Amino acid sequence: MGITASELRIDSRRMKRDFEELSRIGATDNGGIHRPAFSEAHLKARDWFVQRAVRMGIKSHVDGAGNHQAILSCGKNDAAMLMLGSHLDSVPFGGRFDGALGVVAALEILDTVKEHGVSLNLHLCAVDFTDEEGAFVGLMGSRALSGRLPRQEVDLAFGSSDEFHQALARAGINRESILSAAAAPGTIAGYLELHVEQGTRLKDAGADIGVVTGIVGIRCFQFNFNGRADHAGTTPMDRRRDAGLGACSMVLKARERFMLNFPGYVVTVGNIDFTPGAFNVVPQTASVTLEFRADDIQTLDAMETAVYEEAEKAANGFGLDLTIEKLERTVPVHLDDRTQKSLSSAAEQMGLSNIYLPSGAGHDTQAMALICPAGMIFVPSENGASHSCREYTHWQDCVNGANVLLQAALSLAGARMLT
Amino acid sequence: MGITASELRIDSRRMKRDFEELSRIGATDNGGIHRPAFSEAHLKARDWFVQRAVRMGIKSHVDGAGNHQAILSCGKNDAAMLMLGSHLDSVPFGGRFDGALGVVAALEILDTVKEHGVSLNLHLCAVDFTDEEGAFVGLMGSRALSGRLPRQEVDLAFGSSDEFHQALARAGINRESILSAAAAPGTIAGYLELHVEQGTRLKDAGADIGVVTGIVGIRCFQFNFNGRADHAGTTPMDRRRDAGLGACSMVLKARERFMLNFPGYVVTVGNIDFTPGAFNVVPQTASVTLEFRADDIQTLDAMETAVYEEAEKAANGFGLDLTIEKLERTVPVHLDDRTQKSLSSAAEQMGLSNIYLPSGAGHDTQAMALICPAGMIFVPSENGASHSCREYTHWQDCVNGANVLLQAALSLAGARMLT
Numbered sequence: 001m002g003i004t005a006s007e008l009r010i011d012s013r014r015m016k017r018d019f020e021e022l023s024r025i026g027a028t029d030n031g032g033i034h035r036p037a038f039s040e041a042h043l044k045a046r047d048w049f050v051q052r053a054v055r056m057g058i059k060s061h062v063d064g065a066g067n068h069q070a071i072l073s074c075g076k077n078d079a080a081m082l083m084l085g086s087h088l089d090s091v092p093f094g095g096r097f098d099g100a101l102g103v104v105a106a107l108e109i110l111d112t113v114k115e116h117g118v119s120l121n122l123h124l125c126a127v128d129f130t131d132e133e134g135a136f137v138g139l140m141g142s143r144a145l146s147g148r149l150p151r152q153e154v155d156l157a158f159g160s161s162d163e164f165h166q167a168l169a170r171a172g173i174n175r176e177s178i179l180s181a182a183a184a185p186g187t188i189a190g191y192l193e194l195h196v197e198q199g200t201r202l203k204d205a206g207a208d209i210g211v212v213t214g215i216v217g218i219r220c221f222q223f224n225f226n227g228r229a230d231h232a233g234t235t236p237m238d239r240r241r242d243a244g245l246g247a248c249s250m251v252l253k254a255r256e257r258f259m260l261n262f263p264g265y266v267v268t269v270g271n272i273d274f275t276p277g278a279f280n281v282v283p284q285t286a287s288v289t290l291e292f293r294a295d296d297i298q299t300l301d302a303m304e305t306a307v308y309e310e311a312e313k314a315a316n317g318f319g320l321d322l323t324i325e326k327l328e329r330t331v332p333v334h335l336d337d338r339t340q341k342s343l344s345s346a347a348e349q350m351g352l353s354n355i356y357l358p359s360g361a362g363h364d365t366q367a368m369a370l371i372c373p374a375g376m377i378f379v380p381s382e383n384g385a386s387h388s389c390r391e392y393t394h395w396q397d398c399v400n401g402a403n404v405l406l407q408a409a410l411s412l413a414g415a416r417m418l419t
Numbered sequence: 420m421g422i423t424a425s426e427l428r429i430d431s432r433r434m435k436r437d438f439e440e441l442s443r444i445g446a447t448d449n450g451g452i453h454r455p456a457f458s459e460a461h462l463k464a465r466d467w468f469v470q471r472a473v474r475m476g477i478k479s480h481v482d483g484a485g486n487h488q489a490i491l492s493c494g495k496n497d498a499a500m501l502m503l504g505s506h507l508d509s510v511p512f513g514g515r516f517d518g519a520l521g522v523v524a525a526l527e528i529l530d531t532v533k534e535h536g537v538s539l540n541l542h543l544c545a546v547d548f549t550d551e552e553g554a555f556v557g558l559m560g561s562r563a564l565s566g567r568l569p570r571q572e573v574d575l576a577f578g579s580s581d582e583f584h585q586a587l588a589r590a591g592i593n594r595e596s597i598l599s600a601a602a603a604p605g606t607i608a609g610y611l612e613l614h615v616e617q618g619t620r621l622k623d624a625g626a627d628i629g630v631v632t633g634i635v636g637i638r639c640f641q642f643n644f645n646g647r648a649d650h651a652g653t654t655p656m657d658r659r660r661d662a663g664l665g666a667c668s669m670v671l672k673a674r675e676r677f678m679l680n681f682p683g684y685v686v687t688v689g690n691i692d693f694t695p696g697a698f699n700v701v702p703q704t705a706s707v708t709l710e711f712r713a714d715d716i717q718t719l720d721a722m723e724t725a726v727y728e729e730a731e732k733a734a735n736g737f738g739l740d741l742t743i744e745k746l747e748r749t750v751p752v753h754l755d756d757r758t759q760k761s762l763s764s765a766a767e768q769m770g771l772s773n774i775y776l777p778s779g780a781g782h783d784t785q786a787m788a789l790i791c792p793a794g795m796i797f798v799p800s801e802n803g804a805s806h807s808c809r810e811y812t813h814w815q816d817c818v819n820g821a822n823v824l825l826q827a828a829l830s831l832a833g834a835r836m837l838t
Contacts, residue, residue: 200658229512230806236685244689247667251667255664259657266651268699270702278510279639280637293651328698362652384650387697
């Protein structure tokens with residue numbers, strides 16, 4: 001007696017074994033993982049992907065951007081492929097679920113489809129994207145595959161040029177191969193990603209699944225306040241041009257301005273840097289690394305004006321010069337409506353409560369959405385903890401997410417009755 | 420026809436040649452110098468000291484703390500010595516005069532005394548103290564020589580243990596030799612130091628010479644604010660425990676509190692450090708390196724209470740934990756009255772206007788004052804610039820200072836009529 005495609009479910013125990021195996025790679029004492037892109041642990045996780053594909057009897061290949069692609073030929077000969085995936089790199093000292101869950105689920109979905117001999121109109125491809133977290137270039141792998149990674153960003157990668165070059169070499173790639181890694185037109189029919197929410201909206205709403213409607217645009221800046229280095233013991237307070245004061249003032253004022261003018265949105269100063277940085281020297285320069293996010297261009301523009309104003313006020317208030325560098329910026333992306341509907345229907349069909357919501361975090365999905373219909377779902381994060389060892393999602397939620405993705409994939413890829 | 424001791428003057432041209440030679444060692448493009456303790460440039464400056472002593476026909480030796488001592492045997496056989504000196508290390512990217520002027524003047528004074536065959540009751544010693552600026556341990560050389568450098572401070576030196584060990588090795592010393600470098604009792608009869616003011620009080624008063632009455636005590640702290648690392652895109656502003664906000668708030672409030680409660684005094688935050696320091700992660704910890712200075716213990720205590728209060732308020736205001744580390748602290752020192760008088764009289768005798776004033780900066784003199792009568796004079800700094808490439812003192816002021824030091828030294832060492 002056969003089962004229908006709509007009854008198909010992933011193997012929870014097998015997926016759990018995979019997930020736990022992967023969680024041991026780069027594990028930290030406190031339950032998190034440390035797998036920055038191209039680190040030793042990340043390279044081991046990449047090897048794990050290859051071995052996992054071999055275990056289900058398919059080969060994976062590495063593209064010019066270092067992305068692993070494991071293709072299950074379940075479609076017609078000349079069919080395009082539906083990609084499913086996420087990333088195996090982590091922020092420094094991050095959590096086990098971010099990225100890894102999506103990759104493990106993608107591999108598990110392929111294994112499930114293969115095991116049950118499901119025939120589809122499309123091939124399925126499990127993908128592990130390179131450097132999603134931006135150790136060197138944020139969303140590097142997915143943006144390279146979508147052909148939307150500017151040469152300038154690769155040339156100006158974080159870290160020294162040598163460091164970046166050596167990191168790429170460890171994964172067998174280089175700057176030029178990254179820039180020529182774009183997928184051939186028509187080869188990718190769609191992209192689906194499962195990810196932990198990294199927030200508390202699902203928990204707050206009591207929902208099992210979040211269907212992502214779009215992904216915020218991010219603008220990142222460095223505000224450089226320039227004052228004058230002076231002796232800490234001999235320069236009267238009122239004769240100083242202390243760059244640190246401008247920086248600190250701006251950090252506080254930018255937050256106040258956002259809470260007042262942009263409620264519900266976020267602004268973050270993740271780093272601040274004084275030079276010369278000696279305890280007995282008044283800071284000559286102070287740089288503030290600030291980012292904000294919004295789901296439409298108009299709001300992003302208004303935020304940019306607001307933080308520029310606050311920076312200028314802070315500089316003027318303490319007699320400082322100010323220069324502003326624009327760092328990474330991504331545009332907000334709206335995700336494909338039909339794909340959203342497929343994901344929501346799949347959840348409904350399994351009796352899982354679901355809500356539509358935008359993503360405050362950047363994801364590989366936003367790059368893929370530029371070249372194909374792309375969809376994304378979230379599963380609940382305990383306490384919303386993210387980019388932290390405290391990140392945690394109950395296993396049942398992980399399984400729910402994988403099954404919703406499986407069902408949506410089957411629907412989008414045109415599953416026929418199973419034998 | 421002989422000249423009297425009171426008519427003796429240093430050789431301005433020879434001293435200028437020395438000063439310029441020294442200024443080229445570790446010179447930066449903008450007219451400053453970069454000679455942190457034990458750096459290559461600092462080691463070259465140390466070599467220069469040895470060669471300069473050789474040029475006047477005396478040998479210098481290096482003590483266990485790396486101090487260079489060039490002794491001119493102009494006193495009686497078993498006499499103690501009057502030391503004159505300062506330091507050749509600089510803050511990172513500092514100025515040419517700080518420390519260097521005092522060393523060059525000391526060597527010049529010895530050369531002048533030797534050249535004129537002056538007989539004294541005391542030997543004279545030109546000294547170059549190690550790491551005055553605290554690249555590793557502030558006032559390391561002078562505190563070691565005075566026997567007042569605690570083992571704990573040497574063990575907890577700034578920088579990694581390895582880095583410190585290797586730095587010491589470059590100067591041929593080690594931790595144990597530093598701790599056993601104390602001068603034998605009775606061998607040092609006094610200490611004199613010439614230094615640039617690093618402020619504008621002499622300029623403001625129109626005075627040529629500042630006779631230092633005492634040296635401020637410094638208390639240095641690290642305030643560690645501990646919050647929670649969270650995703651910058653998915654964590655609402657009102658659910659964050661952003662350590663950076665506490666740190667920035669404290670920086671501003673400590674300044675306001677000082678300007679209100681301690682007018683005329685200084686508080687400085689020279690550095691601030693966020694972890695993990697990524698642009699897309701809410702800071703988990705933020706540390707604030709703060710110091711303040713005052714010329715009496717009661718004021719220092721009141722300041723300590725005030726900054727603790729501000730730190731606690733800042734931590735509470737943003738839901739953060741707070742730990743406080745006490746770093747370096749020095750006690751305020753009153754300088755010997757008789758030595759002050761000698762210095763002032765020497766200036767008067769040469770027709771140089773002079774004022775008495777405390778030093779807002781720490782100096783080797785404060786360590787030496789603990790074991791012998793010690794005195795210090797300042798010469799004017801243009802615009803008060805200090806610890807900066809903008810540091811500048813007119814050459815005539817440098818010469819004036821060296822001559823005042825020479826005359827005071829001759830007086831304190833009991834100069835007799837010259838041949």
